[in-house]
Amino acid sequence: MQQIDPQACPTQGLSTFNKVICLAILLSTLLAIIETEPVLTTNWPQLFWWANLAFLLLFSAELALRIYIAPYTQAHLAQSRWRFLRSGWTLLDLLVLLTFMPLSEKLPLLVIRLLRVFRIVRLSRLTRFNASLNLLIQAVRKRKMELGISFIIAMSLLLTTSILLYLVEGSSNPEDFGSIPRAMWWSIATLTTVGYGDVTPLSPLGKICAGITALIGIGIVAMPTGILAAAFSEAYQKAKVQSGPTEQ
Amino acid sequence: MQQIDPQACPTQGLSTFNKVICLAILLSTLLAIIETEPVLTTNWPQLFWWANLAFLLLFSAELALRIYIAPYTQAHLAQSRWRFLRSGWTLLDLLVLLTFMPLSEKLPLLVIRLLRVFRIVRLSRLTRFNASLNLLIQAVRKRKMELGISFIIAMSLLLTTSILLYLVEGSSNPEDFGSIPRAMWWSIATLTTVGYGDVTPLSPLGKICAGITALIGIGIVAMPTGILAAAFSEAYQKAKVQSGPTEQ
Amino acid sequence: MQQIDPQACPTQGLSTFNKVICLAILLSTLLAIIETEPVLTTNWPQLFWWANLAFLLLFSAELALRIYIAPYTQAHLAQSRWRFLRSGWTLLDLLVLLTFMPLSEKLPLLVIRLLRVFRIVRLSRLTRFNASLNLLIQAVRKRKMELGISFIIAMSLLLTTSILLYLVEGSSNPEDFGSIPRAMWWSIATLTTVGYGDVTPLSPLGKICAGITALIGIGIVAMPTGILAAAFSEAYQKAKVQSGPTEQ
Amino acid sequence: MQQIDPQACPTQGLSTFNKVICLAILLSTLLAIIETEPVLTTNWPQLFWWANLAFLLLFSAELALRIYIAPYTQAHLAQSRWRFLRSGWTLLDLLVLLTFMPLSEKLPLLVIRLLRVFRIVRLSRLTRFNASLNLLIQAVRKRKMELGISFIIAMSLLLTTSILLYLVEGSSNPEDFGSIPRAMWWSIATLTTVGYGDVTPLSPLGKICAGITALIGIGIVAMPTGILAAAFSEAYQKAKVQSGPTEQ
Incomplete structure (x- = not known):
């Protein structure tokens, strides 16, 4: 004690x-x-x-x-x-x-x-708090290669779409798309489907590019999410087996 | 009757x-x-x-x-x-x-x-209404430990990101990030990908923190969703077997 | 011809x-x-x-x-x-x-x-167009019970959260939450994670209720999505087997 | 070298x-x-x-x-x-x-x-960058038929909902819904759950149509996402087996 x-x-x-x-x-x-x-x-x-x-x-x-x-x-x-x-x-x-x-x-x-x-x-x-975080860390560690690869893919897409919108919208909307880091704020909000709406393309060409980005890109950025959920479920099942069949 | x-x-x-x-x-x-x-x-x-x-x-x-x-x-x-x-x-x-x-x-x-x-x-x-809710309650009960752990993880992330944005944006944007509960409103909207856009970080540092939060956090907050969907499908399959193979 | x-x-x-x-x-x-x-x-x-x-x-x-x-x-x-x-x-x-x-x-x-x-x-x-829609209809028909139940659950949650926000925010924000149908517009936008942001609760109590709604409800409303994706994959695999192993 | x-x-x-x-x-x-x-x-x-x-x-x-x-x-x-x-x-x-x-x-x-x-x-x-993108291309190629079909379905839904909102809201809100391409910008933002909120239906009938669209459509548009995540995981597992059991 x-x-x-x-x-x-x-x-x-x-x-x-x-x-x-x-x-x-x-x-x-x-x-x-x-x-x-x-x-x-x-x-x-x-x-x-x-x-x-x-x-x-x-x-x-x-x-x-x-x-x-x-x-x-x-x-x-x-x-x-x-x-x-x-x-x-x-x-x-x-x-x-x-x-x-x-x-x-x-x-x-x-x-x-x-x-x-x-x-x-x-x-x-608090124990429960610690045990939960440990389980998550285990899950991430076990699939770190897969998560890493899908993260690199997500980053590449983020960079590509930021550059695209920077080139297309940068001149007409310099406040929001006037640099790649600025376009990235829009890109992150869009590809993660958060979509604040504080920054949106205004020109027709920008909207077309953004629409195609949203349709194609969301699946790619959502990949780490799916991998993480599967990894967590696996890590949980393994931890349950190790600690004995106390719960069914 | x-x-x-x-x-x-x-x-x-x-x-x-x-x-x-x-x-x-x-x-x-x-x-x-x-x-x-x-x-x-x-x-x-x-x-x-x-x-x-x-x-x-x-x-x-x-x-x-x-x-x-x-x-x-x-x-x-x-x-x-x-x-x-x-x-x-x-x-x-x-x-x-x-x-x-x-x-x-x-x-x-x-x-x-x-x-x-x-x-x-x-x-x-109405029976159909009742049966549906019972199925959901069963699904939640069956996986309550797993759901609980992933909920604790989600809560921890929510708290961590709220504190981060409170410290980074609290001074420059006191109306929206001037306290942890206020920052939590942003944090919930972002990590669940709802993204109302009524509250967004304005400073560059706040935007960088928010972007990283969105990219890393969404997968973690989406974990209970995946677990619940799997649990519901399981509970439904079990209920169908018990009530007899009337539907294929 | x-x-x-x-x-x-x-x-x-x-x-x-x-x-x-x-x-x-x-x-x-x-x-x-x-x-x-x-x-x-x-x-x-x-x-x-x-x-x-x-x-x-x-x-x-x-x-x-x-x-x-x-x-x-x-x-x-x-x-x-x-x-x-x-x-x-x-x-x-x-x-x-x-x-x-x-x-x-x-x-x-x-x-x-x-x-x-x-x-x-x-x-x-166009054939390709027709075949694709038929596959979707098959997928929905095969799992219509499961989809129906999860849809009823989603509807119940939608109704419950609309009523909650109507009671909590209805007086202070009659334009947006002054009736259950109005609150439902917010509720749909939130629980599907669309989050337009044209309607958000303004009172602290409304925000607390909305935050809890978002955290708990999203998993439940996302259930039909997961069921539909699984049903579509199944229907596609079955259709591929029936049309012969022309593609691997 | x-x-x-x-x-x-x-x-x-x-x-x-x-x-x-x-x-x-x-x-x-x-x-x-x-x-x-x-x-x-x-x-x-x-x-x-x-x-x-x-x-x-x-x-x-x-x-x-x-x-x-x-x-x-x-x-x-x-x-x-x-x-x-x-x-x-x-x-x-x-x-x-x-x-x-x-x-x-x-x-x-x-x-x-x-x-x-x-x-x-x-x-x-950079090798790591290239290998990651190759894995994604492999995953897409392996399931290109399934992805194609679900993409056609998503496109059909996008077109249908755009036409619906164009007919319902086009007259009262010509700036945002006055043509099918304009309505598509709303439709993409809604069905991908991005939900910028820069464009939302204003008439009660438009809101009812949009709400039903959001509830039914999201699952259908999310299908390619699920297929892509599964295909990527498969392609990764296969690549891991081919390169030898160096990582567990």
């Missing part, structure tokens, strides 16, 4: 103490997210101040407890309190704790923002 | 009476949908008044008939008229009937709207 | 005469499409007049030739010139021929437009 | 010289892309001048070296320096080299743009 066990969170055998900490991490993340919204912090400044204080106390108590019980656990990470304190995860926890303290208004805006955002790092302590 | 048999609607053996009721439910739902449009209700107020009256009478007659014949059916739900009347489905039908009555103009707008929308609940009495 | 053989166009054994007619049909369709553009017809009115006259003469000559040689072909459709003339396809050809004649300017605009568009019907005489 | 070996770039056994050239080609492509952006060339004109000079010298030295050592390599392409110089790839390299020279400001804008863009052609010398 010297640390939140990486396998503990999703299992039924999780202790009540760890469940409370898991929940507190999720809530503190939510708080960190909505605290960036000025409308809320202006209207209820006290609420956020008190909530942050509560989380600061809770997580401090948790860390103190973990440091105190470190010698009594047979974990391989820490044999003594001092060693436990020096470990990377504990130092990270300490750093995150600092960000819960009321921040001076005199700090530059970007620093305040970075410190607030830093709290969200605690999410990485 | 004491109630619309849950298996009755799609089969060929459906009685003419039940067919009429099924059609009436569909038509009354359509009426409830288009009645919310002020342009139509202002131009043809009489039409909606009479149509609602017709449906009120039809569904009242249906309910009265069902109550009357309740003792003569060997259904397990109701042995007497009183017991049938007390059952949950009958009470729901009665509630829905009330919403077909001409509504007082003095009620608050939201109450009128809720009452009108409530009529659509009757759709749940 | 009394009619363009339904299996003829894509095969290598197609006669030069039929090849010319196939090409002429494609070109006349292209002409019919671009002739609707007022910028082109205003600038080069003579070009379209002469092109239409050429096609009128070519297709008249073709039809006359077909009528003349009808008795000499052993087709089951026509034994005599009169019978061939009375057949449905010949009458359709005659009707299409009429639309190539110079249209009076006094006709109502919609009638002129319908007559012009009617020329495109000739495309249906 | 007389030329960058087509199989060399991605392998570990690539010589340091070739690695430097590969990197230089990627960097010069990046330079050619960002050099089209007027904001950058106006602010740092000297940077681009010097970078282009450096690439000119590097690639000239490379080409001179290749010409010098041509007789000492046992390549089948060149036995003598003169023959190597006359080969297509060498001439292409020479042409690309010319585009790195400072361009006269007196040339027409389009010519300058074409010359700059021409530098990107050097990317085709």
Whole structure:
């Protein structure tokens, strides 16, 4: 129990103490997210101040407890309190704790923002979160050649269509297509089918080129998507078999 | 016949009476949908008044008939008229009937709207509708772990990209990216490829980050989609085998 | 040869005469499409007049030739010139021929437009075009139950999200969400990921509901797409096996 | 070594010289892309001048070296320096080299743009890039019949929906739907789910038609995408087996 066990969170055998900490991490993340919204912090400044204080106390108590019980656990990470304190995860926890303290208004805006955002790092302590990301990393690694090739193809198409629209629309619409990087913004939005619509070709020839691009290109840019989905399903099936047939 | 048999609607053996009721439910739902449009209700107020009256009478007659014949059916739900009347489905039908009555103009707008929308609940009495939703629920339940993991991954990516754009664009474009929840609106629209275009990064650095986000992220957010489609096909195949090889 | 053989166009054994007619049909369709553009017809009115006259003469000559040689072909459709003339396809050809004649300017605009568009019907005489559509119809028919169920689920979700946004945004944004049909326009654009952006929720609560809708709903609305693609691939494989292993 | 070996770039056994050239080609492509952006060339004109000079010298030295050592390599392409110089790839390299020279400001804008863009052609010398595109071409060729049929179906749907919206919206919205080609721009944006939003139907009937189009059509237009992804995966698996089980 010297640390939140990486396998503990999703299992039924999780202790009540760890469940409370898991929940507190999720809530503190939510708080960190909505605290960036000025409308809320202006209207209820006290609420956020008190909530942050509560989380600061809770997580401090948790860390103190973990440091105190470190010698009594047979974990391989820490044999003594001092060693436990020096470990990377504990130092990270300490750093995150600092960000819960009321921040001076005199700090530059970007620093305040970075410190607030830093709290969200605690999410990485949640097992389920970590296991999910590991599965994705495995899936990407297993098919990295196939993904790489389809990514190169997608990039080539992106470059080709950007150049095409740059040459066709560049003169009549210099603000949006006056350079290849500018045309790329349109190209990415179109070929991924996001289609913001902030940038569209205006000349008839540009529209014809864009229409053909959209019809032909979408299938090619969607290829990594299909490969990734298949790879993830495979990696999941493999992980399920390894961990035993607990779920059908 | 004491109630619309849950298996009755799609089969060929459906009685003419039940067919009429099924059609009436569909038509009354359509009426409830288009009645919310002020342009139509202002131009043809009489039409909606009479149509609602017709449906009120039809569904009242249906309910009265069902109550009357309740003792003569060997259904397990109701042995007497009183017991049938007390059952949950009958009470729901009665509630829905009330919403077909001409509504007082003095009620608050939201109450009128809720009452009108409530009529659509009757759709749940249609078998085909119910069976379809059950199939979807089965599909989701069967793959809930896989869906859950891919949903966590999608959420993480959503959070990461929102934070990225919040830090990069937050200062220059505070209206759209001035907080993580605001950046999330952009992030959801982009990673699901909806791309409304009401919110787009304006700074070059923001556009570069957004472009990379779109190219890498879409495959990851599309993963639950692929898993769900496969799960639904599986659940459908299984249901078809269980109900016998009636269709090829 | 009394009619363009339904299996003829894509095969290598197609006669030069039929090849010319196939090409002429494609070109006349292209002409019919671009002739609707007022910028082109205003600038080069003579070009379209002469092109239409050429096609009128070519297709008249073709039809006359077909009528003349009808008795000499052993087709089951026509034994005599009169019978061939009375057949449905010949009458359709005659009707299409009429639309190539110079249209009076006094006709109502919609009638002129319908007559012009009617020329495109000739495309249906092309074999490759017909065979492709037949394959799609077969694919849809084979999986009509599965497609139907996933379509009902998609419709339910569409209705649910429209009602949700109508209740949440209807008061603050009556122009775009003031009725269920209006909200449905947004709902279709969002759940199909088209995302025009002409209609977006403005209130924070509306945006939260829309964001959750987008994240959850897209997978469900995309289900028919996946089923259709699989059904089409199956139908194609089956058709290839039946027509013999001519292509690998 | 007389030329960058087509199989060399991605392998570990690539010589340091070739690695430097590969990197230089990627960097010069990046330079050619960002050099089209007027904001950058106006602010740092000297940077681009010097970078282009450096690439000119590097690639000239490379080409001179290749010409010098041509007789000492046992390549089948060149036995003598003169023959190597006359080969297509060498001439292409020479042409690309010319585009790195400072361009006269007196040339027409389009010519300058074409010359700059021409530098990107050097990317085709990279093996990994070529192998990826070959795999895609193989995949397309293998399934060309299936892709062709689904493309014809997609085109038919595109034409049908364009005609529908042209007839319905053409009169009330002539700027966007006043001809079939104009309606096609909307149709492509909608059926590929790009959805720019620059063109949307405004009349209720137009919106109903567009909504039905979006719901039914997207699955059909997405079919080539699915076929292409499957074909690419197949072609990749086959290529992997042929090149030996080096990667799992």
